[in-house]
Amino acid sequence: MTQRYVIIGNGPAGATAAETIRRLDSAADVEIVGDEGVPFYSRPGLAYLLNGTVPEKLLFSRSDREYASLGVRRTVGRVSRIEPTHHRVVVADGRTLAYDRLLIAVGARALRPDLPGIDLDGVVTLDKLEDARRIIRLARSARQACVVGGGITALELAEGLAARRVETHYLMRGERYWASVLDPRESELVEGRLAEEDIQVHRGVEVRAVIGHRGRVAAVELQDGSILPCELLAVAVGIQPRVELAREAGLETGRGVWTDPMLQTSDPDVFAAGDVAEVLDPVTGRRVCDSLWSSANDQGRAAGASLCGAGTPYQRPAPLNVTRIGGITTTLIGSIGGGGREDDLVSLARGDSGAWRERLDAFAVVADSGADQLRLLLGTDRITGAVVMGDQTLSRPLQHLIRERVDISAVRDRLAEHPGDLGKLVDTLGPGLGAR
Amino acid sequence: MRAMTRSANGGMLARLLHRDRRQREALVAALVVAEASRCVECGICTYNCPVGIDVRAHVRLGTPIADSHCLTCGSCVARCPRGTLRFEASSVFAPGPKASGG
Numbered sequence: 105m106t107q108r109y110v111i112i113g114n115g116p117a118g119a120t121a122a123e124t125i126r127r128l129d130s131a132a133d134v135e136i137v138g139d140e141g142v143p144f145y146s147r148p149g150l151a152y153l154l155n156g157t158v159p160e161k162l163l164f165s166r167s168d169r170e171y172a173s174l175g176v177r178r179t180v181g182r183v184s185r186i187e188p189t190h191h192r193v194v195v196a197d198g199r200t201l202a203y204d205r206l207l208i209a210v211g212a213r214a215l216r217p218d219l220p221g222i223d224l225d226g227v228v229t230l231d232k233l234e235d236a237r238r239i240i241r242l243a244r245s246a247r248q249a250c251v252v253g254g255g256i257t258a259l260e261l262a263e264g265l266a267a268r269r270v271e272t273h274y275l276m277r278g279e280r281y282w283a284s285v286l287d288p289r290e291s292e293l294v295e296g297r298l299a300e301e302d303i304q305v306h307r308g309v310e311v312r313a314v315i316g317h318r319g320r321v322a323a324v325e326l327q328d329g330s331i332l333p334c335e336l337l338a339v340a341v342g343i344q345p346r347v348e349l350a351r352e353a354g355l356e357t358g359r360g361v362w363t364d365p366m367l368q369t370s371d372p373d374v375f376a377a378g379d380v381a382e383v384l385d386p387v388t389g390r391r392v393c394d395s396l397w398s399s400a401n402d403q404g405r406a407a408g409a410s411l412c413g414a415g416t417p418y419q420r421p422a423p424l425n426v427t428r429i430g431g432i433t434t435t436l437i438g439s440i441g442g443g444g445r446e447d448d449l450v451s452l453a454r455g456d457s458g459a460w461r462e463r464l465d466a467f468a469v470v471a472d473s474g475a476d477q478l479r480l481l482l483g484t485d486r487i488t489g490a491v492v493m494g495d496q497t498l499s500r501p502l503q504h505l506i507r508e509r510v511d512i513s514a515v516r517d518r519l520a521e522h523p524g525d526l527g528k529l530v531d532t533l534g535p536g537l538g539a540r
Numbered sequence: 541m542r543a544m545t546r547s548a549n550g551g552m553l554a555r556l557l558h559r560d561r562r563q564r565e566a567l568v569a570a571l572v573v574a575e576a577s578r579c580v581e582c583g584i585c586t587y588n589c590p591v592g593i594d595v596r597a598h599v600r601l602g603t604p605i606a607d608s609h610c611l612t613c614g615s616c617v618a619r620c621p622r623g624t625l626r627f628e629a630s631s632v633f634a635p636g637p638k639a640s641g642g
């Protein structure tokens with residue numbers, strides 16, 4: 105009998121799951137229902153659209169033609185309800201879709217802080233293509249913009265606006281950028297670059313209210329009563345997995361939709377993957393959320409196989425992101441905890457992992473050569489995390505050393521003394537590692 | 541007459557081939573390889589390729605970029621914001637015993 109699979113959400117988790125199902129079951133009926141009216145695109149690429157590095161049409165990375173040739177149907181619609189007992193989902197336009205097995209891959213949404221005036225026209229978040237288009241439109245006429253929040257997205261917003269010649273103010277509640285993940289020197293490097301890009305960084309300030317004029321943002325009021333005029337307020341204080349559908353359907357949820365190692369939810373015919381899922385980390389036994397493109401792909405692949413009954417437990421690799429933070433190429437991998445307080449984020453951000461705030465039983469050693477900086481977290485016999493800023497030669501070897509939990513006891517003392525020697529030592533840790 | 545022409549052409553062709561091969565050796569001694577897990581499909585590589593190779597599609601589908609008309613100009617490698625792409629010495633085109641003959 106033909107199995108019918110329904111996938112809610114056309115992001116990397118949903119799309120990769122569809123591909124996987126098709127590979128395993130050539131006869132299956134596969135439908136992706138997503139609420140964005142555009143073909144599949146790169147969500148992280150929105151930052152590059154904003155700063156002008158890439159035109160919009162280049163973001164569409166998986167064409168409808170590719171879906172068609174896979175025999176995957178993509179339909180547009182907002183799912184308003186899941187009815188597990190009837191094995192069907194209800195779409196807002198009135199359709200009902202019957203499923204044998206269902207995947208929830210609806211991602212996460214940007215949070216808005218609870219502030220007076222937060223719903224004014226001109227307060228923006230960056231979740232989807234529509235948001236990026238709107239920000240670009242607003243930036244054409246805005247003279248000044250304020251950005252609040254933390255993590256990578258806040259900076260991408262600030263840099264995108266500055267690149268569009270809007271006078272940009274980045275308002276931090278804390279004393280330094282992303283203190284929970286970066287160490288003080290790393291924050292300083294980033295903040296220095298922001299200044300070079302003409303972004304005005306304000307420390308220790310908090311927005312008390314958004315002030316409007318005829319329904320549009322005109323200024324923000326700070327906690328000391330001062331007023332900063334702006335026509336645009338961009339907010340990136342964190343994200344929230346879209347758990348409502350699952351919760352209302354009676355599935356177990358926490359921060360995200362709870363899954364077991366097969367990515368199955370508390371209903372045996374319903375699975376979850378990507379930003380919406382709170383997965384069980386087999387190593388620590390804890391539930392974790394990531395907001396990472398590669399994690400969404402990995403989980404989509406694992407869930408796709410599970411949906412077909414061919415799953416193996418999802419192995420969560422040490423979370424990795426390589427991105428430009430304040431123009432500095434930066435690799436974040438494993439457990440890196442910056443030691444500071446999370447003042448600017450109320451939850452996980454985009455391109456972020458809960459694991460980065462952890463400090464396992466490890467100590468930090470730093471090699472600093474001006475614009476480049478390397479921080480290693482050394483455990484007893486392995487490297488548990490690393491931050492590589494600037495020169496990226498060691499990014500790939502470290503990805504391997506950390507993800508594969510390579511034993512470094514033989515060189516640990518030397519690394520503790522001279523972390524910068526890692527480059528010379530990688531070949532002794534694994535043949536060919538240096539060439540990666 | 542015919543034989544002469546053929547031999548003249550043959551010589552020219554051989555010289556041309558020789559030059560062409562040397563050029564290829566120089567250019568293609570390295571090839572662009574990708575680590576797909578780092579890619580976020582942003583399209584910057586594809587956008588900046590001077591010969592219009594859809595680098596991103598190669599990355600995702602895991603097909604070697606050397607198969608196309610890659611100039612190994614390095615534009616995609618330099619611009620990828622994620623360190624997904626890198627050059628790797630090519631064993632296929634590297635000068636080896638066979639190439640040293642003619």
Ligand SMILES: Cc1cc2nc3c(=O)[nH]c(=O)nc-3n(C[C@H](O)[C@H](O)[C@H](O)COP(=O)(O)OP(=O)(O)OC[C@H]3O[C@@H](n4cnc5c(N)ncnc54)[C@H](O)[C@@H]3O)c2cc1C
Nearest residue numbers: 113115116117139147183210211378379395396397400455
């Ligand atoms: C600006 C920005 C920068 C980022 N930078 C990075 C980065 O540097 N590195 C990195 O690894 N990751 C980054 N990310 C995060 C990355 O994009 C996400 O982790 C990834 O897209 C998650 O994939 P997903 O498939 O779980 O969900 P999504 O990609 O969010 O897709 C979910 C889809 O489901 C749709 N949907 C929601 N509710 C419904 C409903 N009820 N019915 C139908 N459809 C619905 C949504 O509209 C969306 O299209 C960034 C994201 C953004 C926005």
Ligand code: SF4
Nearest residue numbers: 579580582583585620
């Ligand atoms: S530029 Fe890099 S991250 Fe972007 S699509 Fe190309 S390979 Fe992927």
Ligand code: SF4
Nearest residue numbers: 589610611613614616
């Ligand atoms: S090296 Fe140059 S020619 Fe080759 S794929 Fe990259 S950009 Fe295109």
